[in-house]
Amino acid sequence: MSETPYQALTVESLPRRLGEIAALRERIGGPPEGWRVREVGDGNLNLVFIVEGAAGGAVAKQALPYVRLVGESWPLPLKRSYFEYHALTRQGARDPGRVPAIYHFDEGQALIAMEYLHPHKILRRDLEAGVKHKGLAEQLGEFCARTLFRGSDLSMKTSERKADLALFADNVALCDITEQLVFTDPYYAAPMNRHTPELDGLVAELRADVELKVAAQQLKLKFCNHAETLLHGDLHTGSIMAHVGEARVIDPEFACYGPFGFDVGMLIANFLMAYFAQAGYEAREGEREDFRGWTLDVAEGVWTRFRTEFARLWRTERTGILFPKALYEDQGHMLAAEQALSALLQDIWIDALGFAGVEMHRRILGLAHIAEFEHIEDTGRRAACEAKALRLGRHLAVNRARLLGFADIRAAAVRLERQG
Amino acid sequence: MSETPYQALTVESLPRRLGEIAALRERIGGPPEGWRVREVGDGNLNLVFIVEGAAGGAVAKQALPYVRLVGESWPLPLKRSYFEYHALTRQGARDPGRVPAIYHFDEGQALIAMEYLHPHKILRRDLEAGVKHKGLAEQLGEFCARTLFRGSDLSMKTSERKADLALFADNVALCDITEQLVFTDPYYAAPMNRHTPELDGLVAELRADVELKVAAQQLKLKFCNHAETLLHGDLHTGSIMAHVGEARVIDPEFACYGPFGFDVGMLIANFLMAYFAQAGYEAREGEREDFRGWTLDVAEGVWTRFRTEFARLWRTERTGILFPKALYEDQGHMLAAEQALSALLQDIWIDALGFAGVEMHRRILGLAHIAEFEHIEDTGRRAACEAKALRLGRHLAVNRARLLGFADIRAAAVRLERQG
Numbered sequence: 001m002s003e004t005p006y007q008a009l010t011v012e013s014l015p016r017r018l019g020e021i022a023a024l025r026e027r028i029g030g031p032p033e034g035w036r037v038r039e040v041g042d043g044n045l046n047l048v049f050i051v052e053g054a055a056g057g058a059v060a061k062q063a064l065p066y067v068r069l070v071g072e073s074w075p076l077p078l079k080r081s082y083f084e085y086h087a088l089t090r091q092g093a094r095d096p097g098r099v100p101a102i103y104h105f106d107e108g109q110a111l112i113a114m115e116y117l118h119p120h121k122i123l124r125r126d127l128e129a130g131v132k133h134k135g136l137a138e139q140l141g142e143f144c145a146r147t148l149f150r151g152s153d154l155s156m157k158t159s160e161r162k163a164d165l166a167l168f169a170d171n172v173a174l175c176d177i178t179e180q181l182v183f184t185d186p187y188y189a190a191p192m193n194r195h196t197p198e199l200d201g202l203v204a205e206l207r208a209d210v211e212l213k214v215a216a217q218q219l220k221l222k223f224c225n226h227a228e229t230l231l232h233g234d235l236h237t238g239s240i241m242a243h244v245g246e247a248r249v250i251d252p253e254f255a256c257y258g259p260f261g262f263d264v265g266m267l268i269a270n271f272l273m274a275y276f277a278q279a280g281y282e283a284r285e286g287e288r289e290d291f292r293g294w295t296l297d298v299a300e301g302v303w304t305r306f307r308t309e310f311a312r313l314w315r316t317e318r319t320g321i322l323f324p325k326a327l328y329e330d331q332g333h334m335l336a337a338e339q340a341l342s343a344l345l346q347d348i349w350i351d352a353l354g355f356a357g358v359e360m361h362r363r364i365l366g367l368a369h370i371a372e373f374e375h376i377e378d379t380g381r382r383a384a385c386e387a388k389a390l391r392l393g394r395h396l397a398v399n400r401a402r403l404l405g406f407a408d409i410r411a412a413a414v415r416l417e418r419q420g
Numbered sequence: 421m422s423e424t425p426y427q428a429l430t431v432e433s434l435p436r437r438l439g440e441i442a443a444l445r446e447r448i449g450g451p452p453e454g455w456r457v458r459e460v461g462d463g464n465l466n467l468v469f470i471v472e473g474a475a476g477g478a479v480a481k482q483a484l485p486y487v488r489l490v491g492e493s494w495p496l497p498l499k500r501s502y503f504e505y506h507a508l509t510r511q512g513a514r515d516p517g518r519v520p521a522i523y524h525f526d527e528g529q530a531l532i533a534m535e536y537l538h539p540h541k542i543l544r545r546d547l548e549a550g551v552k553h554k555g556l557a558e559q560l561g562e563f564c565a566r567t568l569f570r571g572s573d574l575s576m577k578t579s580e581r582k583a584d585l586a587l588f589a590d591n592v593a594l595c596d597i598t599e600q601l602v603f604t605d606p607y608y609a610a611p612m613n614r615h616t617p618e619l620d621g622l623v624a625e626l627r628a629d630v631e632l633k634v635a636a637q638q639l640k641l642k643f644c645n646h647a648e649t650l651l652h653g654d655l656h657t658g659s660i661m662a663h664v665g666e667a668r669v670i671d672p673e674f675a676c677y678g679p680f681g682f683d684v685g686m687l688i689a690n691f692l693m694a695y696f697a698q699a700g701y702e703a704r705e706g707e708r709e710d711f712r713g714w715t716l717d718v719a720e721g722v723w724t725r726f727r728t729e730f731a732r733l734w735r736t737e738r739t740g741i742l743f744p745k746a747l748y749e750d751q752g753h754m755l756a757a758e759q760a761l762s763a764l765l766q767d768i769w770i771d772a773l774g775f776a777g778v779e780m781h782r783r784i785l786g787l788a789h790i791a792e793f794e795h796i797e798d799t800g801r802r803a804a805c806e807a808k809a810l811r812l813g814r815h816l817a818v819n820r821a822r823l824l825g826f827a828d829i830r831a832a833a834v835r836l837e838r839q840g
Contacts, residue, residue: 153644158599159592165647166586172579179578179741188747210756217743217760221648224573224742227585228645321599322644323637327608336630340637 006078006109009062011037014049018060023103024113029055042122044069044368045076045253050116057116058103063253076173080253081110083171087255088112090164090230095146098139099249117248120241127237127274128372130281130291137301139247140240144264144302145309151230152260153320155313161320165227165257174254175224178233182358183220186365187213195365196373198383202390203365215397216361219354227257235263236359237270238370260344261351264306268352269359269393271299273370275413276389280376296413300406303352307345314341350400353409357397360389388416426498426529429482431457434469438480443523444533449475462542464489464788465496465673470536477536478523483673496593500673501530503591507675508532510584510650515566518559519669537668540661547657547694548792550701550711557721559667560660564684564722565729571650572680573740575733581740585647588676595644595676598653602778603640606785607633615785616793618803622810623785635817636781639774647677655683656779657690658790680764681771684726688772689779689813691719693790695833696809700796716833720826723772727765734761770820773829777817780809808836 009017018024019032028035030053041048041061045068049060063081067074085107091099100115126133153161185193187207195203206212232239233254241248275295278288314337318325328337363370364386373389376382395412396403403409429437438444439452448455450473461468461481465488469480483501487494505527511519520535546553573581605613607627615623626632652659653674661668695715698708734757738745748757783790784806793809796802815832816823823829 153641158596158644162589162592162595166589169582169586169589172582175582176578184741184744184747188751207751208753210753210759213747213753213756214760214763217747218763221573221742221764224578225648226645227647228641321604322641324604327604327633327637331608331627333628333630333633336633339630340634343634343638344641 008064009047011039021104024058027056027103028053028058058113059116060111060113063110078110080174081112082107083168083255084253085112086167087252090151091147091252094150095143098143117241120243120248122238123240123242124237124371128375130288132294133242134245136247137298138305140267141302141305142309143249144306145313148229148260149310149313152228153322154318155320158321164230168256171256175256178254179220179224181366182362183216186361187216192367193365196379196383196386198380199386202387206394211398212394215354216358219358222259222351223262226259228260231256231258232263235267259351260348262355265352265355266359267302268299269356271295272392272413273360273363273389274372276385277372280381280385296410303406311341353396353400353403357393360393364390392416428484429467431459441524444478447476447478447523448473478533479536480531480533483530498530500594501532502527503588503675504673505532507672510571511567511672514570515563518563537661540663540668542658543660543662544657544791548795550708552714553662554665556667557718558725560687561722561725562729563669564726565733568649568680569730569733572648573742574738575740578741584650585677591676594674598674599640599644601786602782603636606781607636612787613785616799616803616806618800619806622807626810626814631818632814635774636778639778642679642771643682646679648680651676651678652683655687679771680768682775685772685775686779687722688719689776691715692812692833693780693783693809694792696805697792700801700805716830723826731761773816773820773823777813780813784810812836
């Protein structure tokens with residue numbers, strides 16, 4: 001299939017085309033003509049098929065040469081599939097079992113055949129429905145710590161890190177989406193923006209907020225230029241699938257080298273938004289209070305576990321060129337290593353809060369919104385939830401260096417939720 | 421010549437081999453067999469020939485597959501010539517006239533034929549001899565501002581910047597030298613280190629200094645990961661040639677993407693070291709006082725002109741994806757752009773001081789020393805000069821975020837010089 005020119009798969013053509021691949025025939029089982037195929041892509045960009053047969057199933061994800069959500073008027077390179085494949089293989093090695101296993105990759109067809117996660121559901125849907133998941137914060141915090149630590153000069157051979165830096169530097173089109181839609185568009189009346197009409201007043205206030213607009217671009221400089229580690233690049237709760245006690249991370253096609261704090265911050269932001277969305281689903285006030293509290297616990301737990309695991313790897317796996325043991329522990333200066341770790345974690349914390357702030361803004365003011373807010377039908381009620389998230393986002397982005405720990409975030413979120 | 425396998429040039433073979441190139445035949449003039457050829461490479465790495473003929477001259481710089489200073493036991497990729505060529509073309513476009521014009525590049529032979537700068541001398545020699553140069557600070561400050569601003573996401577199309585990032589990310593071997601020899605080796609007893617014996621006590625003190633060793637690695641993280649702009653990468657006073665009122669910048673084979681503050685900091689450090697070296701050349705105390713003061717003036721002037729020119733480019737040429745005018749000036753928020761500029765210049769200043777500090781350390785404690793100190797024959801006298809530079813370097817690296825402007829540096833340097 002790799003010799004043929006690119007052709008988008010259909011439910012009808014898939015069995016014949018993927019049936020030629022031995023690894024998939026074996027994995028799915030039975031004659032390809034008997035396979036059950038569904039197209040389930042509900043994201044904004046790609047085709048996603050679930051294929052099931054006698055022995056099991058697989059997911060076939062294929063890039064389209066344009067943005068699915070918008071159409072052919074917004075072309076997007078097929079090569080994003082290549083970056084997703086390379087990110088998945090690295091994440092799979094750095095935190096085994098947390099991303100889908102890959103069965104087959106065809107660069108020319110921009111196609112990845114991978115593990116069918118079943119009966120896992122997109123986490124964002126459960127955050128809307130009010131369904132908790134045990135161990136979520138721990139698994140996500142560890143995923144961030146392991147992939148971010150092990151993709152950096154703290155761990156890798158630097159020639160390999162530089163080669164990966166160069167490889168992912170070519171993911172220009174998807175980086176461009178983040179650069180533009182996350183850090184710039186929300187802060188002025190860019191053409192693709194939209195927001196709930198009742199927010200007009202607050203939106204004008206934010207777009208006139210010099211501190212915020214400076215902070216957003218300072219964070220953009222970090223995202224664009226500070227190539228500290230390989231990021232997932234789009235680690236929101238729609239990129240996580242969960243089922244009783246197990247979270248899996250998918251869709252790293254936005255992968256690029258960037259700052260340690262980016263993935264963690266985006267993740268925390270999405271739990272904070274889920275916190276503020278709960279009020280939109282309460283038939284009587286307070287009925288989601290327990291679940292609402294849980295979303296904050298998860299946000300805090302992601303950071304706590306990230307810190308703990310990152311520190312463990314720092315102490316046990318610091319084999320890269322940065323902060324070498326030869327200079328610290330081997331000279332009897334163990335506490336120099338601890339001091340440097342504390343300072344680095346403090347920097348990551350500050351960055352993460354900043355990225356969390358702009359993520360909350362772009363999900364309410366920009367092009368790509370989140371289901372938890374969008375599905376609140378009453379726009380007045382939705383705007384009330386969104387306004388709290390916007391205000392907290394501003395607080396995080398502007399005051400990121402002044403917030404000492406998660407207790408400060410929790411207090412601010414709870415005050416906003418209670419007092420509007 | 422490009423089809424033939426790599427072969428190091430000699431004084432004898434050069435006319436025949438370079439005589440085949442029309443551009444050089446024309447530039448040098450007369451029959452190649454009549455050319456006068458001298459090998460003048462006094463650096464650590466390469467062959468450098470000066471070729472003169474009836475019409476003029478040229479410099480032919482050829483990489484060797486090993487470090488010239490050490491020999492074949494330390495191999496070094498020929499490809500550094502490729503990075504030097506690409507850096508020279510970019511610097512030439514970004515600050516026209518400040519780097520040598522290129523006449524010919526042969527990647528296979530790792531050879532660049534370029535402008536013969538005549539009668540310019542390596543600036544470091546004049547800093548030792550006590551010879552001033554008019555306009556030096558201004559020309560070097562402008563060179564830094566223009567090359568650093570115009571090689572960044574403040575100015576470039578980001579797809580082009582990312583392509584350049586990938587291109588220079590392959591300059592692994594030379595980055596490795598900087599990473600190892602500047603940021604790590606000086607701070608422990610690494611095999612290639614050497615220092616003036618009378619410094620033993622101070623060296624032990626510095627290598628036990630936890631604040632310093634943490635700062636050095638924090639700066640290393642910035643150098644390795646913060647890919648803000650294309651650096652010269654080795655901008656010391658041995659990479660500058662000067663003659664009455666004209667400074668030219670050479671030898672960018674260490675070019676890579678890195679933080680804005682690196683080149684500026686290294687440059688400032690080399691003038692500060694020249695300041696402390698003067699005492700080693702005084703037959704009677706104070707006879708170099710005027711020249712000594714001038715080296716501090718140049719250090720300050722480099723920073724002042726850098727700031728001024730960077731600010732001018734920020735206001736007039738800010739066409740990249742960072743801090744876009746669409747978000748600031750176009751919204752009537754001119755002062756948001758000014759606030760962001762001040763904050764960025766403050767960050768660059770802090771980084772530059774840190775890089776200046778480690779540069780001063782590695783030139784006294786590491787492998788590559790500077791002539792101004794090395795040529796002070798009395799080791800006690802030399803150590804007295806070097807100790808002041810080591811102490812100021814520590815002050816800069818550790819306190820970089822607390823030093824408000826050049827007046828603070830000047831005061832510290834003068835106190836050290838007077839009181840030891």
